[in-house]
Amino acid sequence: MPRLFTGIEIPAEIGLQLSSYRGGLPGARWIDPENYHITLRFIGDIDLSTARDVSSILGDTRRRDPFTVTIEGLDTFGGERPRVVFARAGNGDLTDMHQEQERLIRRVGLPPERRKFTPHVTLARLRDSSPIDVADYFATRGHFPRLTFTARRFVLFSSRDSVGGGPYVVEAAYPLG
Template structure:
């Protein structure tokens, strides 16, 4: 489940995508804010998930992207843009998590960190990643309205 990123903001993020050798940058169309990753599911389970998600209601809210970060610590494997105030999106994540657990989907044990993945990294020079993070630390995007979320399908390449 994810929030789509408006085209104008996706274009802004696209302009940040340079400066890390070996990074696999996301295309504008791939940019989204993941609310919950599920993994592989069969057709019946996908229908159950779709039904559970359709029953979720949450108030509309405004979201703005702010700052950048990485996952992986000393060996970063992804760089991302964060959010300025994650309270509303975290509330939506909790509602999604509860709905999924009610239909038997295992709980996500990872702490929810609202973000938009900008690139996946493999063997990227750590110094270049740190330089990129410092160069874009003060990124701040304009606010946008969040009115719905969608089920996304991801295909990760090796």
């Protein structure tokens, strides 16, 4: 049973810049730069027949032109119990793609995504990191330069069950434009 999600790949040169933020946070499990991505729609563990349906219907995505993605700052999910450090990503194109994929994936009978869409690149998953440790980590990172790249495709990724953080495999690619 594959675990699937769609996303935008992060170019190697942007990944290299993001990887400079690795380290200095107790309890962090850092994601390997080659596994950096922006998740558009988490699909989850599904049977092979449904996976084929998902792969096929994603081909119905409206062909839009390549677009610029901007990564602009560090943040965390989890509030008082921080669980992820990430780099914020955003623009309306990512949100539009997420919404379109949500509609398409629901057409094959999968339930709606429960979580609010927040475009980001996960840098680390946290285990027992205190809010003070996270605040100290952010305080020592200084200015985060704006990073931009052009998204020319989105992909259907698979991952191994219960691993989190990769390795991710590109199962299908869908060009933009």
